[in-house]
Amino acid sequence: MSPFGRPSAEEHAALMAQIGPLPLRGRAWPRWIAAIAWVIMAMIAVRLVIVLQLAPAESLPMPVIASIVVCFGALLWMSVHMWTSVTEISGWGIRQSWITRREVPWADIQSTKFIPLFASKKLVCFVQKGRPVVFQAGTPELQAAFARISLVYRKRT
Structure with missing residues (x-):
């Protein structure tokens, strides 16, 4: 054996x-885990919009904005795969x-x-x-x- x-x-x-x-x-x-991921993504998106409205784009360095966009995109990509896998x-x-x-x-x-x-x-x-x-x-x-x-x-x- x-x-x-x-x-x-x-x-x-x-x-x-x-x-x-x-x-x-x-x-x-599980559907409920994937749904929680989407709720968290929506909360992050709302928070990003609020922060960008309060802080003018000129006050944030471009590398910071780019890294936030890349990280948000990666989280969004993972959420899509959690929902569809x-x-x-x-x-x-x-x-x-x-x-x-x-x-x-x-x-x-x-x-x-x-x-x-x-x-x-x-x-x-x-x-x-x-x-x-x-x-x-x-x-x-x-x-x-x-x-x-x-x-x-x-x-x-």
Whole structure:
């Protein structure tokens, strides 16, 4: 038996049957978390407008204005991806659309760790080479599937 969480072919087939009809797709982030991100973005935008109305543009150096615009744009970009990202579990492996695409085939997974945080349930996949890949589950179906995957692909000692 491998010290890693790689299950046998039978264990993997049983896992796929437990998960249900594949592909299983759902939101990567819970809708309420993504909505909170948009509310925070709106509050930041309102505050920026108020500050810019109170302080003339001539009093703020251009590098400061540019850095504020870049930071606000980056936060806006992350909020868009939190709202639109999708996690998919398929016969191939696990994929998540994000700022950069996250994906890992079943054959590359050595072990996993399910992290049930309050705001986001995560599955950390430890792969043969490279850094661990983290996936978010925003629906109860994905969260249950992540817990099952973690049980089957746990690190064995």
